[in-house]
Amino acid sequence: MSAVRSRRREGRDAWLLVLPALLPVMLFSVYPLVYGVLLGFTDAAAGLGVETHFNGLDNYVELAGNELFWKSFKIGLVWAFSVTILQFLASLGLALLLNLDLRLRWLARTLALIPWAMPPVIIAIMWQLMLNPSYGPVNRALDAIGLPGGVNWLGEAAVALPVVIVVGVWAGMPQTTVTLLAGLQSVPAELNEAAAIDGASTWRRFWHVTLPALRPIITAITTLDLIWNFNSFALVFVLTAGGPGGTTMLPSLFAYNEAFRYGHFGYAAAMGNVMVVLIGAFLILYLRAQSRRRFQ
Amino acid sequence: MTTLARTSAVGRSRIARPLQYLALLAYMCFLAFPLLFLLTTAFKTPRELQSPDAGILPERLDWTNFTAAIDKADLFTAAGNSLLVAVTTTAIVTAVALPAAYALVRFRTRLRAFATGWILLSQVFPFILIIIPLFLLLKDIGLVNTLLGLVLVYAVWSLPFSLWMLQGYVAAIPVELEEASAVDGAGRLKTLARIVLPLLAPGLVATSLFTFINSWNEFFFALVLIQDPDMQTLPLALARFVGAEGQVQLGQLAAAALLACLPSLVFFLLIQKRLTAGLLSGAVKG
Numbered sequence: 031m032s033a034v035r036s037r038r039r040e041g042r043d044a045w046l047l048v049l050p051a052l053l054p055v056m057l058f059s060v061y062p063l064v065y066g067v068l069l070g071f072t073d074a075a076a077g078l079g080v081e082t083h084f085n086g087l088d089n090y091v092e093l094a095g096n097e098l099f100w101k102s103f104k105i106g107l108v109w110a111f112s113v114t115i116l117q118f119l120a121s122l123g124l125a126l127l128l129n130l131d132l133r134l135r136w137l138a139r140t141l142a143l144i145p146w147a148m149p150p151v152i153i154a155i156m157w158q159l160m161l162n163p164s165y166g167p168v169n170r171a172l173d174a175i176g177l178p179g180g181v182n183w184l185g186e187a188a189v190a191l192p193v194v195i196v197v198g199v200w201a202g203m204p205q206t207t208v209t210l211l212a213g214l215q216s217v218p219a220e221l222n223e224a225a226a227i228d229g230a231s232t233w234r235r236f237w238h239v240t241l242p243a244l245r246p247i248i249t250a251i252t253t254l255d256l257i258w259n260f261n262s263f264a265l266v267f268v269l270t271a272g273g274p275g276g277t278t279m280l281p282s283l284f285a286y287n288e289a290f291r292y293g294h295f296g297y298a299a300a301m302g303n304v305m306v307v308l309i310g311a312f313l314i315l316y317l318r319a320q321s322r323r324r325f326q
Numbered sequence: 327m328t329t330l331a332r333t334s335a336v337g338r339s340r341i342a343r344p345l346q347y348l349a350l351l352a353y354m355c356f357l358a359f360p361l362l363f364l365l366t367t368a369f370k371t372p373r374e375l376q377s378p379d380a381g382i383l384p385e386r387l388d389w390t391n392f393t394a395a396i397d398k399a400d401l402f403t404a405a406g407n408s409l410l411v412a413v414t415t416t417a418i419v420t421a422v423a424l425p426a427a428y429a430l431v432r433f434r435t436r437l438r439a440f441a442t443g444w445i446l447l448s449q450v451f452p453f454i455l456i457i458i459p460l461f462l463l464l465k466d467i468g469l470v471n472t473l474l475g476l477v478l479v480y481a482v483w484s485l486p487f488s489l490w491m492l493q494g495y496v497a498a499i500p501v502e503l504e505e506a507s508a509v510d511g512a513g514r515l516k517t518l519a520r521i522v523l524p525l526l527a528p529g530l531v532a533t534s535l536f537t538f539i540n541s542w543n544e545f546f547f548a549l550v551l552i553q554d555p556d557m558q559t560l561p562l563a564l565a566r567f568v569g570a571e572g573q574v575q576l577g578q579l580a581a582a583a584l585l586a587c588l589p590s591l592v593f594f595l596l597i598q599k600r601l602t603a604g605l606l607s608g609a610v611k612g
Contacts, residue, residue, distance in 0.1 A: 041433065041435055043429065043433065044429040044430075044435045045437070047426055047428060048429050048430065048437055048441075050422045050426070051422045051426035052426075052437075054422070054478070054485070055444070055486075058460065058479065059482045059483065060444075061463075063451060065459035065462075065463075066459040120353075123349070124350075124353050127349060127350045132347065138350055138353075142353070142354075143598055144358055147587065147590045147594035147595075148590065149542070149543030149545070150543070151564055152561075152564065152586055155565075155568055155583050158568065159576060159580065160363060165375060165576065167382070200356070200357070203357065258449075260452075261452045263545075263546050264561075267545075268545075268565050281452075282453065286454060289458055295458050295462070298454060299454070299455060302451075302452050302454040302455035302458075303455070306450070
C-alpha cells in the first residue's frame with residue numbers, strides 16, 4: 031500500500047521537476063516543429079494580410095518539377111557523403127596515430143582540437159583569407175613551388191565544391207577523431223597482444239581485431255556526422271553563399287533563400303519535409319544494415 | 327617463432343616510426359596552420375599584407391589591428407549582445423535542465439522515453455523546418471528582432487543536449503550515497519544540497535560551458551531573427567563585416583575573428599585533457 035503511494039508520489043515529483051523544462055520545449059520546439067511540417071502543405075507566404083490555405087500536395091507536385099531544387103539536393107548529398115567519408119578516413123588515421131606512444135603526443139592531441147574550438151562563421155572567414163586568390167597563403171605556396179597559382183578557389187565553378195568539402199572536413203575532424211580515439215582506448219589491449227603472439231601482422235590485427243571492436247562507434251559517429259553535414263548551413267553560407275553559379279548551393283541554403291529572400295514559407299517548409307523524409311529513409315536503411323552485420 | 331616475429335616487428339618499426347611522425351606532422355600542419363595564419367595576419371600592417379614578397383611572420387607585433395577592431399563600435403555592441411544572450415541562455419538552461427535531468431535519471435517515469443526520443447529527433451530535423459514557424463511565432467508575440475526572442479530560442483534548442491549531458495553525470499553518482507544519507511535522517515533537499523550537488527559540480531560546469539559556447543557561436547537563428555544592426559550578435563556582425571569591407575582590412579578582420587573565438591579557444595584548452603581522455607566523448611556534439 032505504501033509502496034504504491036510512494037511510487038505515485040515519485041511520479042508527481044518527477045513531473046514537478048520536469049515541468050519547467052517541458053513547457054518551453056512544448057511551446058518553442060514541439061509546437062513549431064509540428065507547425066513547420068504542416069506549413070509544408072500550405073501556400074503560406076510573407077507579407078501583411080496574406081491568407082494561408084491548405085493546398086494539399088501542390089507544393090510537392092511543384093517541387094517534383096523544380097530542377098534547381100533537385101540540383102541543390104544532389105549537391106547536398108555529394109557534400110554530406112564526401113565530407114562524412116573523408117572525415118571518417120582522415121580521423122581514423124589521426125586517431126590511430128594519437129593512440130600510439132609517440133613523443134609530443136599531448137601537443138598533437140591539443141592541436142587536433144583547434145577546429146572544434148572555432149565557430150563556423152570564423153572558420154569560413156579564415157578559409158576565405160587562406161584561399162584568397164592574390165594574398166592567400168595557399169596560392170602563394172603553389173607559386174613558390176612553381177605550380178600555377180592564381181586559382182580563384184571559391185570563385186570558379188569547377189573547383190568550388192571540392193574546396194568547400196575540404197574546409198568541411200577540416201571543420202569536423204576533431205569530433206570524429208576524439209570519438210574514435212575514445213573507442214580505440216576501449217579496445218582491450220589483450221586482444222591485440224594475443225593476435226600479435228599468434229603472428230598476425232599489424233594490418234591483419236587492425237582489420238580483424240581493432241576494426242570489428244570499433245564498429246558500433248563507427249556506426250554512431252558516421253550517422254551523426256552525416257546528419258550534421260546534411261543540415262549544415264553557416265559554414266557554406268559565409269564561405270560562398272551557394273555560389274559560384276549555384277555550384278555549392280546546399281539544400282539548407284536553397285530553402286533559406288526560398289523562405290527568407292522570396293518569402294515562400296509554405297514552399298520552403300515543403301522542401302524541409304522532403305529533406306527529412308529522404309534523409310530519414312536513408313538512415314533507417316543504413317542503421318538496419320549495420321545492425322544486421324553485427325549479429326552475423 | 328616468437329623471436330622471429332619480434333625481430334621482424336623491430337625491423338618494421340625502424341621504418342614505421344619515422345613515417346608515423348611524418349604523418350602526424352602532416353596532420354598537425356593541416357589542422358593548425360589556418361589558425362597560425364590567422365594569428366600572423368592579425369599582426370600585419372596593411373602594407374605588409376599587400377606586398378607580394380612579405381614573409382609568413384609579421385615584421386613586428388603590431389596591435390593596431392586589435393585596437394581598431396575593438397574601436398569599431400558595432401563589433402563592440404555585438405560582442406556585448408553575444409555576451410548577454412549567452413550568459414542569460416546558460417543561466418536559464420542550467421536552472422531548468424538540472425532538476426529535469428535529476429528526475430529523469432532517478433525516477434522511473436514514462437517521461438524518460440519521451441525525452442530521449444525528443445533529444446534524438448531534435449538532431450535530425452533540418453533547421454529550416456523549425457525556423458519558419460519560430461519566426462512566425464515570435465513575430466506574433468513581438469519578439470522578432472529582440473535579444474529576448476533569441477534567448478528563448480537558444481534556451482529551448484540547447485536544452486535537449488544539456489539534458490542529455492547532465493543525465494550522464496547524474497547517473498554516474500552512486501544512488502547508494504543518497505540512500506545512505508536518507509538513512510542517516512537527512513531530508514531529500516538536504517541530501518541534494520550536501521551530496522548530489524557537490525558531486526555534480528564538474529559536470530554542471532562542463533554542461534553550462536557548452537551551452538555558453540554554443541550560444542556564443544550560433545549563427546543561423548540569429549541570421550533569421552535579428553535584422554536590427556543594434557541587436558546583432560558577434561557572428562552576425564563578423565559575417566557582415568566580411569561582406570561590407572571584404573579584402574580592404576584583412577588584418578582587422580583577422581583580429582576581430584581571433585577575439586571572437588577567444589572564449590571557445592580558452593574553454594577547449596581547459597577541457598582538452600578530459601576530451602582526449604575520452605571522458606566526455608559520449609556526451610559531446612559540435
